[in-house]
Amino acid sequence: MYARVAIASNALPTPGLPAAVANALHQAAVEGLHAHGRLVFGSNGDAVELIKAVQSGPGLPPDARRRWSEMLIHLAKIKRITISRPDTVPVASINALADLRQHWGGHADVAVVAAEACEPLGVPVDEWLLTDTGQRPDVATTATVPQCSAIKRLRGLADHATAPRGSSRDQFWRDVLEPLATGAQQATVVDRYLFKALWDLTTGKHWTTGWRGEHLGWLLRRLDAVMGASAEVRLIGAASRDHPTMTAERTADALRTLWAPESAGRLARVTITLAAPGRPASFPHDRHIRFSTGGAVLLAAGFDRLRAAVITDEDGMNWQYRWSRAALQELTSTERRAAALPGAGAVVLERPAASVERTA
Incomplete structure (x- = not known):
């Protein structure tokens, strides 16, 4: 019931959105990951960068910052956070889809990237979501991660039950x-x-x-x-x-x-x-x-x-x-x-x- 999810350290900001809209997007993402996510990081340093982004990074409303912080603490406590061994290139530093799949295809089912990374990665900028049957990982943003196929499959499995x-x-x-x-x-x-x-x-x-x-x-x-x-x-x-x-x-x-x-x-x-x-x-x-x-x-x-x-x-x-x-x-x-x-x-x-x- 869990998908392996790699989150880029620069994927969380939602600038330009009203606080209520941004908070709603982050709430949906956090709840989806809480229910069906197992976080994967490329290295200890990769994990530290996301923690810094949650604690003090730009573009994150206070309520969303709290939700992400609570989720990271909870997933660490219940051992649903994995550090790749050996180290893998951080998702935030990858700007080509072929490289993303080469480095993360065997480690993650979903890669969450910054909105500005969508176009270089070949993700439709009007959808912020790329799912290619038979290819890992799905590529999504914070706003679209609940709609990616890996999460939707698990949600559908739980709904049908x-x-x-x-x-x-x-x-x-x-x-x-x-x-x-x-x-x-x-x-x-x-x-x-x-x-x-x-x-x-x-x-x-x-x-x-x-x-x-x-x-x-x-x-x-x-x-x-x-x-x-x-x-x-x-x-x-x-x-x-x-x-x-x-x-x-x-x-x-x-x-x-x-x-x-x-x-x-x-x-x-x-x-x-x-x-x-x-x-x-x-x-x-x-x-x-x-x-x-x-x-x-x-x-x-x-x-x-x-x-x-x-x-x-x-x-x-x-x-x-x-x-x-x-x-x-x-x-x-x-x-x-x-x-x-x-x-x-x-x-x-x-x-x-x-x-x-x-x-x-």
């Missing part, structure tokens, strides 16, 4: 979950029935005879490959009367057969929390996965829709994307409430330090 019957769960991973998981230090999954398929397999329920997998091992293996170094995954589910012997400890043992901590990977630990509320209604109804990179996905029907390689339910799988701070805070509160329910027990699967991959 349905994986149809017969579609691949791996495609859902690539389109929706992987961008949120990449570089995350923590992921939290809450689902009342999160462990049911695992328990059914472990206890040999007859209806599992034809199964070719389940969703927890599938998800953990993929998170293990892309999350940040020494990351943690927290799995929170509810105990079941149908499986009275499946404690948190036995659930951890069963999970160990699907995700082997002894092998190398990005995850340092997986925490299994199993709540046993007195009333089933006490456990949160909504099911979600939240990432420390600032995004979450809600799955109303539950994560077991991802048990098979394709979505088999006739209605497909509907989901919702959440990114605002208020929405994420509500989900965090839900997680705390579930983990604090009476009877909740937690077991941690620790990966040996020598097996934790600490570099990308």
Whole structure:
């Protein structure tokens, strides 16, 4: 759900516009990047130049300056800012489209440039936007970045928010979950029935005879490959009367057969929390996965829709994307409430330090 965005240090000024119009343009740009952007800089110096432009550069109204400053601080905190290695030529110093694509085609999906740079770069000056199918990056200005194809595709994906019957769960991973998981230090999954398929397999329920997998091992293996170094995954589910012997400890043992901590990977630990509320209604109804990179996905029907390689339910799988701070805070509160329910027990699967991959 994130596009890689490189912003030229001279791209922010909007001179000649009334303050209200300029603020509205900057607000749309900041909100679009907050929801769907991962910032990429050519070097530490490139990042510093944009920070200077935000703090004291010309042509930026005070309200817009505040919004950009808050966004940069927030994205840095949740690790959605990347410095290119090795250093790459700053976007602000490039004045030919071929050079922009040579230096940034492999690093960014969108390049945000100054309005005066549009003509030298071959961007239509009456549109301030250049999208060439199959060529990266899109080229936009601060005013048009919400309309660039990379951002619009993600917005459309979130608006449609349905994986149809017969579609691949791996495609859902690539389109929706992987961008949120990449570089995350923590992921939290809450689902009342999160462990049911695992328990059914472990206890040999007859209806599992034809199964070719389940969703927890599938998800953990993929998170293990892309999350940040020494990351943690927290799995929170509810105990079941149908499986009275499946404690948190036995659930951890069963999970160990699907995700082997002894092998190398990005995850340092997986925490299994199993709540046993007195009333089933006490456990949160909504099911979600939240990432420390600032995004979450809600799955109303539950994560077991991802048990098979394709979505088999006739209605497909509907989901919702959440990114605002208020929405994420509500989900965090839900997680705390579930983990604090009476009877909740937690077991941690620790990966040996020598097996934790600490570099990308």
